[in-house]
Amino acid sequence: MSKDRLYLYDTTLRDGQQTQGISFSTAEKLRIAEALDGLGIDYIEGGWPGANPTDSAFFEEVGATRATMTAFGMTKRAGRSAENDDVLAAVLNAGTPAVCLVGKTHDYHVTEALGITLEENLESIRASVAHCAGQGREALFDAEHFFDGWKANRDYALECLKVALDAGARWIVLCDTNGGTLPTEIGRIVGEVIAGGIPGDRLGIHTHNDTESAVAGTLAAVDAGARQIQGTLNGLGERCGNANLTSLIPSLLLKEPYASSYEIGVTREALEGLTRISRMLDEVLNRVPMRQAPYVGSSAFAHKAGLHASAILKDPSTYEHIEPEQVGNRRVIPMSNQAGQSNLRRRLAEAGIEVEKGDPALARILERIKARESEGYVYDTAQASFELLARDELGQMPEFFEVKRYRVTIERRKNKYNRMVSLSEAVVVVKVGGEKKLSVSESLDNAGSDRGPVNALSKALAKDLGPYQHAIDDMRLVDFKVRITQGGTEAVTRVIIDSQDGSGRRWQTVGVSANIVDASFEALLDAVRWKLIRDCGTAA
């Protein structure tokens, strides 16, 4: 059976840019376009040339792409010809092979928002599409508010589509602009539009996530016959976002009936790069990647429940709907107070610690983790602290050094220029190989700015560890998370520290105390000890 071709149209660079708090630079747009092109997207909508200087610059700078580069704009305004509309001219001047023009199809919007007659709007659609097609461009018509328009006045809404099609549009894209239409209704209306004379292989679908159904609404449109899918990476977009291509692409490639019925431009091999592309986008945006994101999130294949974790060890398909590697992701079995011994053994093995099944140390380690969790510790992400705790219980934890005491002073006062300035100073006293060492550091960075008490402590601790100094010289603190939580009956502070070293290794440790500086110091100590085990071994 020959497969129908589905076309993927990405609007991350246009509708995705409408996400609150996001604005791309031209360089960032170029980087994202390159990733989209490598993934196998069919159309890349780069922006609205003329409306936005960054978008205009993007179209000037972008090179040849496998994908069809597309400029976005709107149908000409009433009262002038398509040739004389400067907004439309700016869009065409970007010189892209395809042009997508948004226009009204909901009668209320025509008469109220635009304030023109229904006839004038039809003429704007006809003339604009014909003008683009006449220049040899592939023309797309984005039918704004289509589903609401269809419900209000289906004859007029359909007339708008027919006018665009007759004027030479390759694609008619049905947009659920306000995002309020549920999937079942989308499917039904797409079916009615096809029955009304617009062929399915000329129809696209553009949904928004305002009811958390954008992905399902898109699939409902495909089921009903639409053949172009519009969406964004990581579901960026106005308000609650657009249909998430990062979720749609794996479902289309891996799930039935889509895998057997349709062909898309993304290969199974390219799919393995999906998680990387999703994380790259978050990096560009400086956003923390959403852990729970379907397919690509770091929790998407995390098995916390004890029953799940033990079954996964026997056969991953018991609790996984696909193999994580298919989308370039990986399985995670976190520690938690619900995890069983098999889960524990597997996590120990990941840390290079082999413990026999049934070893009584396993129960002791679980007990200790439980007790610590009730004090406010969490070990599902702080794998390095988990490892140290287990090593300690197994008698595999060398005492590299002992902290005798520390003191931190934080001062804020006026300097000689009468400006308030702050400064922290830390003294740490450790005993290494029988020798007592005092180190002191202050919290100023190279620019002379105060970086706070934890910074001072971390520098003092790392200043002189005698024979171990070489191992920690390349360590640095890359992230620091704090939350107030419950430890027994009292509120305590939990600090999680991310450390990194010269080899790019990254590890997480945890500390808990009523005193935030003390909690941080505990996490710092664990970070240093973990690094020493990695680089100096456990025989020290």
Add this chain to the structure above:
Amino acid sequence: MSKDRLYLYDTTLRDGQQTQGISFSTAEKLRIAEALDGLGIDYIEGGWPGANPTDSAFFEEVGATRATMTAFGMTKRAGRSAENDDVLAAVLNAGTPAVCLVGKTHDYHVTEALGITLEENLESIRASVAHCAGQGREALFDAEHFFDGWKANRDYALECLKVALDAGARWIVLCDTNGGTLPTEIGRIVGEVIAGGIPGDRLGIHTHNDTESAVAGTLAAVDAGARQIQGTLNGLGERCGNANLTSLIPSLLLKEPYASSYEIGVTREALEGLTRISRMLDEVLNRVPMRQAPYVGSSAFAHKAGLHASAILKDPSTYEHIEPEQVGNRRVIPMSNQAGQSNLRRRLAEAGIEVEKGDPALARILERIKARESEGYVYDTAQASFELLARDELGQMPEFFEVKRYRVTIERRKNKYNRMVSLSEAVVVVKVGGEKKLSVSESLDNAGSDRGPVNALSKALAKDLGPYQHAIDDMRLVDFKVRITQGGTEAVTRVIIDSQDGSGRRWQTVGVSANIVDASFEALLDAVRWKLIRDCGTAA
């Protein structure tokens, strides 16, 4: 036409707790249960008594609820009677009116994961459900992996359901445990199950979001006849989360065909508290609320596109699928335009500050908020700090006192019993009414435990404020939140402090600095100043 009743079953406290990185304390569980009960949820699944000490404590402490309190567990193990299964006994000992037991329905899981015969599994289901029902409990059977099981061996999967139903289960819940089944398939299979003899008004649906379709999958099951919906607040849950009740509830109440066809326990009035409940949960978890969350996210009604924003001013329905107030959310229009200023005037009025429309101070306040937000401040919750900033710009901010300097020392060392102990000490120097005052405090509470440097600072600051002392004597710090965020190009610490006074008034202030103690001090200062304005007036 009489409406069918749909029942809402919340599993935030059980499946929601499977979210990576989350573990609730008993107090947090009680607070969430109270919110769920107030919302009008029909069933609250509180946890697995016996498997988890926090869950057991929750069931002991929770009081009477309007919702049916439900304990979760699993069907008895093979080879023993239901009466002699200690795991099942612990579940029943929680004494809840309803009990939900998960059991296998997928033949592969029975023989491979459990390692028992298909017959033995049927007997476990039958005996366990009968045992619960025999004790007068409402019994629910959670059919694990039902959809995969149905595809593998539909006769056996159906037989499992029938056995549970015949043994007295009120509800049979079809679980898409791995989250891989798409909505269309869920709808089709639910229809086939009903045709197979299980009445729709005995069927529940439990989906996961691994394909970003949990909400749509749930609605597909309802369309096919299922009448109980399981889900979690904010879509918490194992891996990618469960079906999000925070999205489902408004769709069921406000969207067709659901609004006209079904009755649920949540009223339109309670719906107006939905955004507040969603944010409360994030606050308990110390998570940043997801801006793009449907219905309740802070971006859900944010109109960034220029064309949208200007149409919204004419008629909000042009770009909004519902009114934000219906779910207790609000419209956001970029600060820069006219609507931004009227928003600001409304917030000022809430603080008792009247400013004339068009007053140039409004633009200056907006400018200053923008500048501070780029440094890492947030004012959407810290209303008290917002008020102080505005008063300062309006010349309505008295200088009650001036902080000349402070110093905090944090020490950790061995005490005379050779135990590591920590202690913080703070000195604060203020000038009040021309007089310089030095105050010192340490961080020990009544039990002699160290409560950390912020505690010491807060006590020293509040120790002697001369003529204002009476106004702050009844103030206390009730919550403290810390987040590492971006201030310009550097990572900074943002501290949000909740204060409360004897009258029960509660207010929030914010401080930002690279130094966590300094950020805390700034928020403390704002808290004290706000209280002085309330109690001593602005004429001081």
